[in-house]
Amino acid sequence: MRRFGTEISFIIYDILWLGCRDLKGVHKSPEMLARYCDLLLKKTGRNYEDQELDELLNQAMIIFKFIEDKDVFQKYYSRMLANRLVGSMSASDDAESSMITKLKVACGYEYTTKLQRMYQDIGLSKDMNEDFKLWLGRQQIAEPMKVDFSIMVLSFGSWPFSQDSNDTFLLPQVLEPCVNIFTQYYQEMHTGRKLSWLYSKSKGEVLANCFGSKYTFVMSTYSIGLLTQYNVKDSYKLYELVEATQLREDVVTQIVQLFMKANILKSFDDEDKLSLQSEIYLFKGYKNKRYKVNLMQPLKTEVKLEDEKTQASVEDGRLMECQAAIVRIMKARKIMEHQNLLSEVIMQLNHRFKPTIQLIKKCIDILIEREYLGRREGEHNTYEYRT
């Protein structure tokens, strides 16, 4: 404990003594611990030496053992890991992999399968990019790619991402060859697979020549689609941008707001009072001390959706785990009294989360309905296992 820095002692204090609950009384400690791990593992200005980092992670693991809702931690951790990996924001590959191993030792193989698969996908993608370049050298392609292209191919189901909801989006023309050529390569290498592109996570570097100095902007594909409209003219009504990109209105509005915050686009209307009729024009006087500007930010609606999904997937997971525990117990015991069943279920699930009585009752009802269990005749309080 001698090396506990100020940060970590704060967090221990918060988690173990204050209990940090939000307004609804939900325990925030799993989320906070996941955020702390993210802080350690993310590339920042100051990063730790390998050894020091490993020690800090070990300390985090001590706290992890005290956490009741390990399933909630898992969901948050997986979301943050996903964003680190996809954004190439990991401070160290070794540290990522060693943290996954630590979690596996603490919670078992199943707990980390998806984390491991995510980590593997990134490794596979690196190799694939090399292979793709070689393949490209051997091909005669009518319409070659005009941009420096690289890709990550993730396996569906292991990542906490869902498919893009803006499926009408008009891909900027310069990107079409990339998508077509890579799809061709992928079909040649694999059979029976289909690809879906996550444009909101795909980022590009745009060189801007219309301002005083040359700037490079890093932004999502949707933002590229919107900003390159200004190659044609300097001003659009918001509804014209919606038409030109075929993105949803709320998405366009958020992207425009993002550009307005960055001082690249301007409007006569206030940032938060934009309407379809708002005039959005390019601000030619743009200035920045930095020549490379990062405009890659997740949209608010997207973050909100992800939050909701994290919540929902925790609840779904608990429902399944609880039912499985009940079936396991009843399969072994055949007949069991209500109170005994409750305590045994709680005991079995304790290493993952603390089930509420409500949840267990709900699961029992589901299982009775699906005829896994039945109430014993005459003894209403006793269940029997039905085969």
Added chain:
Amino acid sequence: MAASGATNDEMMDIGGAELDNNKNEKMFTLKKWNAVAMWSWDVECDTCAICRVQVMDACLRCQGDGNRQAGGKQPECVVVWGECNHSFHHCCMSQWTQQNKRCPLCQKEWSIQRMGK
């Protein structure tokens, strides 16, 4: 008169667009694109009817094997399509065909149409 006016306007438009296009290359040009995509098996039903596990995940048997392996590396667990277009984990299906040469879903004779890779 009106007609000729329109063509005139059109010509102006085209000229303008071309000029803009030339200017274009200079305004915003995309240099680099780091794409992200997700792959999944191209199946009609995403659950394997034999082991009731999602076809994207390894089948139950393979998950158990992976569990036992110290390295924890998941063995390759691919998908197989029959001529009837039904799909299962290849491992599950090869077990099944040892007892029964028919598709468990439609009872047609099982023959492999393609294998996932």
